[in-house]
Amino acid sequence: MSILPFSPPIQHDRPGADAELPIVALHQRVQDFDLSERARERDEELAFQTVLNVDAVLTGSFRDTLDPVVQAMAWTGYPPLEDNELMASAITHLGTVDGVRGWWLHYTRHPETVEHDDLVHVLTLIAPCVCGSYTEVELVDEDALIVLLDELDTPPGAPIACDPQLRIRRTSYADTRHANLEPPW
Numbered sequence: 001m002s003i004l005p006f007s008p009p010i011q012h013d014r015p016g017a018d019a020e021l022p023i024v025a026l027h028q029r030v031q032d033f034d035l036s037e038r039a040r041e042r043d044e045e046l047a048f049q050t051v052l053n054v055d056a057v058l059t060g061s062f063r064d065t066l067d068p069v070v071q072a073m074a075w076t077g078y079p080p081l082e083d084n085e086l087m088a089s090a091i092t093h094l095g096t097v098d099g100v101r102g103w104w105l106h107y108t109r110h111p112e113t114v115e116h117d118d119l120v121h122v123l124t125l126i127a128p129c130v131c132g133s134y135t136e137v138e139l140v141d142e143d144a145l146i147v148l149l150d151e152l153d154t155p156p157g158a159p160i161a162c163d164p165q166l167r168i169r170r171t172s173y174a175d176t177r178h179a180n181l182e183p184p185w
């Protein structure tokens with residue numbers, strides 16, 4: 001029995017060789033890529049994923065209140081902003097009674113704490129307030145939303161007090177929009 005030594009097929013470094021060389025194919029592929037197009041596609045994907053996320057949050061955590069009244073299709077997703085310092089978000093309009101200033105829901109995710117970067121869902125109700133601006137309250141859970149709406153003594157959709165002394169408000173994030181007279185979206 002004879003053993004044949006392994007010998008690779010002879011390769012020629014000739015341009016235009018029959019089989020396309022991987023290094024040539026690789027260059028060709030890289031040439032065809034448009035990085036800004038890829039970034040745009042990634043942003044769109046993140047915005048879409050955020051809409052899916054918030055719909056799941058409503059289904060799972062607000063099943064008797066928001067879930068029946070806000071359709072998944074009603075959300076608009078937004079990509080991350082400012083080099084990913086603000087994560088992707090989604091908003092939906094809850095309606096307006098004066099045709100000018102409306103109520104909104106905003107959704108995004110934040111790292112849980114400075115030490116723990118697990119992401120938590122953050123759902124915020126944005127309401128017109130009497131000064132002409134908007135005020136916002138984070139909705140930590142469905143009970144909080146029920147308490148909030150129950151404590152309001154204004155008609156549904158009407159502007160509320162600028163700094164409503166609501167029990168739920170103590171747990172909310174700082175109100176960053178109150179000075180802005182423009183609609184949030």
Ligand SMILES: [Zn+2]
Nearest residue numbers: 129131133162
């Ligand atoms: Zn106000």
